[in-house]
Amino acid sequence: MRFAGALLFALVNALSAYVLMQGVPVIWNALFPEPAASTPYGNGGMPAPLLDSEFSRITARMIHGAVRLWVDMFGDGGSSTAGVVAMVLLVPCIMIIRAFSDYMSKYLLSWVGVRIITDIRQKVFIHLQNLSLDFFNKANVGDLISRIVNDCQQAQSAITTVISDCIKHPFTIVILAYGLLHEDWRFSLTAVVLAPVCILPIAIYGRKVRRTSKLSQENQGEIVSRLHENITGVRVVKAFHMEEYEQQKFWETCYRQFTYQMRIVRSVNILSPLIEIVAALGVSAALYYAHQQHMPTGKFWGLLIGIFFLYDPIKNLSKLHTTIQKSLASTDRIFAILDSQSTVVEFPGARELAPIRNRIQLEDISFRYDSKWVLQNISLIIPHGKTVALVGPSGAGKTTLLNLLPRFYDPVQGCVKIDGADLRGVTLRSLRSQIAIVTQDTILFHDTIRSNICYGSLDATEEQMTDASRRAHAHSFVLQQPQGYDTVVGEKGIKLSGGQKQRLAIARALLKDPSILLLDEATSALDSESERLVQEALGVLIRGRTVLVIAHRLSTIQRADLIVVLENGRMVEQGQHEELLAHNKTYRKLYDLQFREG
Ligand SMILES: Nc1ncnc2c1ncn2[C@@H]1O[C@H](COP(=O)(O)OP(=O)(O)OP(=O)(O)O)[C@@H](O)[C@H]1O
Numbered sequence: 244m245r246f247a248g249a250l251l252f253a254l255v256n257a258l259s260a261y262v263l264m265q266g267v268p269v270i271w272n273a274l275f276p277e278p279a280a281s282t283p284y285g286n287g288g289m290p291a292p293l294l295d296s297e298f299s300r301i302t303a304r305m306i307h308g309a310v311r312l313w314v315d316m317f318g319d320g321g322s323s324t325a326g327v328v329a330m331v332l333l334v335p336c337i338m339i340i341r342a343f344s345d346y347m348s349k350y351l352l353s354w355v356g357v358r359i360i361t362d363i364r365q366k367v368f369i370h371l372q373n374l375s376l377d378f379f380n381k382a383n384v385g386d387l388i389s390r391i392v393n394d395c396q397q398a399q400s401a402i403t404t405v406i407s408d409c410i411k412h413p414f415t416i417v418i419l420a421y422g423l424l425h426e427d428w429r430f431s432l433t434a435v436v437l438a439p440v441c442i443l444p445i446a447i448y449g450r451k452v453r454r455t456s457k458l459s460q461e462n463q464g465e466i467v468s469r470l471h472e473n474i475t476g477v478r479v480v481k482a483f484h485m486e487e488y489e490q491q492k493f494w495e496t497c498y499r500q501f502t503y504q505m506r507i508v509r510s511v512n513i514l515s516p517l518i519e520i521v522a523a524l525g526v527s528a529a530l531y532y533a534h535q536q537h538m539p540t541g542k543f544w545g546l547l548i549g550i551f552f553l554y555d556p557i558k559n560l561s562k563l564h565t566t567i568q569k570s571l572a573s574t575d576r577i578f579a580i581l582d583s584q585s586t587v588v589e590f591p592g593a594r595e596l597a598p599i600r601n602r603i604q605l606e607d608i609s610f611r612y613d614s615k616w617v618l619q620n621i622s623l624i625i626p627h628g629k630t631v632a633l634v635g636p637s638g639a640g641k642t643t644l645l646n647l648l649p650r651f652y653d654p655v656q657g658c659v660k661i662d663g664a665d666l667r668g669v670t671l672r673s674l675r676s677q678i679a680i681v682t683q684d685t686i687l688f689h690d691t692i693r694s695n696i697c698y699g700s701l702d703a704t705e706e707q708m709t710d711a712s713r714r715a716h717a718h719s720f721v722l723q724q725p726q727g728y729d730t731v732v733g734e735k736g737i738k739l740s741g742g743q744k745q746r747l748a749i750a751r752a753l754l755k756d757p758s759i760l761l762l763d764e765a766t767s768a769l770d771s772e773s774e775r776l777v778q779e780a781l782g783v784l785i786r787g788r789t790v791l792v793i794a795h796r797l798s799t800i801q802r803a804d805l806i807v808v809l810e811n812g813r814m815v816e817q818g819q820h821e822e823l824l825a826h827n828k829t830y831r832k833l834y835d836l837q838f839r840e841g
């Protein structure tokens with residue numbers, strides 16, 4: 244609809260240029276009557292027009308008739324000042340129509356262009372969120388952000404100009420070329436004969452722009468990356484006195500961006516002057532021709548206006564090529580994201596996972612991120628409602644094992660089953676809605692405490708929310724915050740203490756009320772009071788659920804129904820606390836090192 248409107252306005256715009264070209268000679272002749280040129284559209288002894296059809300003569304005559312009517316009605320034959328003013332005012336009147344239609348077609352076409360990119364941006368975001376974690380392991384945050392923000396922006400401005408130029412200018416060129424050829428084809432061809440010379444530089448500089456634009460967009464990603472790292476890591480930068488080092492590195496990246504940008508500016512802007520020179524040569528040739536032919540002044544003005552309006556779109560179309568090349572560099576980068584595939588996919592015909600009431604089964608699981616096996620041949624049964632504690636030295640693969648349950652990754656060999664169903668055969672939504680995760684580093688969003696607790700349970704009532712908060716021992720400290728539950732916690736919860744953050748995360752998990760709980764206990768111990776509160780909150784959270792916990796605290800291990808010991812990706816022992824201690828093997832060593840004073 245908008246597109247059709249835009250087409251219509253573009254047509255009006257092109258026609259108005261044509262009207263101006265035809266109308267000016269009529270006005271000129273009315274103002275400066277020349278005996279020889281009594282008919283402005285007559286040939287006056289000139290060669291016959293190339294395009295001499297009935298249609299062209301009728302349109303030309305209609306325009307002349309209309310302009311004449313204006314001149315005769317308001318013009319007074321040019322005898323009074325008012326008459327002359329009325330006559331010359333016709334030119335701005337036509338220009339106003341031209342300007343308005345120009346504005347409208349640009350507006351409507353921009354609407355289409357901006358909308359396309361808005362949709363693509365959202366599409367990229369949705370695609371990103373559906374990608375599995377292995378994509379994010381390899382990706383660079385700054386680069387991804389830059390693609391969604393900067394590349395989409397670049398593609399947007401390009402698409403907007405491309406659509407508008409591709410639609411508007413061909414109309415103008417065709418109509419004006421038609422008019423000019425009809426009016427005096429020799430004059431017109433003389434004026435534009437050199438135009439094809441411009442094609443070569445357009446092609447060369449177009450390719451240059453595309454190459455540089457790709458480098459520039461990549462570098463833009465690096466700028467965002469640096470910013471992201473420096474702002475989030477500002478404490479480390481300051482603590483290690485690395486400000487100057489970081490400033491130098493940032494300057495290098497920015498300076499590189501500057502050189503790329505200037506390279507693009509040179510390539511893009513060299514084309515306009517080049518075409519203008521060619522146009523000037525053409526006009527001078529046409530002038531010479533007009534002099535030879537003793538062309539009537541009015542007609543000459545009309546033709547010159549036509550040529551002038553014709554070169555403008557040609558100039559813009561030449562820029563278009565470089566714009567397209569620029570946007571191609573960006574769209575390549577956007578589509579690279581859209582082309583990347585998630586490795587965790589639902590099987591076709593995946594069904595809903597019914598509320599879990601039996602056991603979780605790991606069947607002979609092996610897993611690797613790259614080439615090195617991180618988990619090997621692990622088989623484990625987690626009975627319903629029981630707590631299984633994972634222990635093992637750092638890097639043993641505990642977190643990795645935990646990540647297999649919500650299908651952050653799929654095992655390379657073996658499978659995970661819940662109530663006998665392979666996880667790959669159930670929908671991710673139904674699986675993850677039954678699982679809550681409390682991680683080593685608590686992740687809070689830059690939002691209010693209320694929103695952070697309700698994350699994942701958006702339809703919870705205020706009572707349910709405060710109840711969860713109370714059971715997680717968070718309620719009393721929340722009330723001490725300046726705005727209670729409406730206090731914004733700062734990025735990653737920076738305004739809260741470690742223990743407070745953990746209790747909010749526990750409240751969030753309690754509110755979700757999942758049947759499976761995955762717990763990656765924080766390694767850093769809290770002070771005793773805070774520790775006691777967190778432990779109590781965890782105790783509440785664990786009750787009545789199937790829990791897989793990576794234990795770093797003695798109390799957690801003692802509460803567990805089963806302890807599983809991992810070492811170098813293998814399950815080396817399992818059993819109860821006392822029994823494992825008696826074995827006097829890996830667990831005993833770990834216990835002596837880690838847990839004894841915990
Ligand atoms: N995203 C990843 N890409 C590649 N390798 C990884 C990735 N995450 C972990 N690893 C590797 O897998 C192994 C197991 O890591 P994992 O995080 O599971 O250990 P962990 O037992 O949880 O250790 P910790 O107690 O220190 O948290 C390590 O050798 C680690 O280097």
Ligand SMILES: [Mg+2]
Pocket residue numbers: 641642643683763
């Ligand atoms: Mg870990």
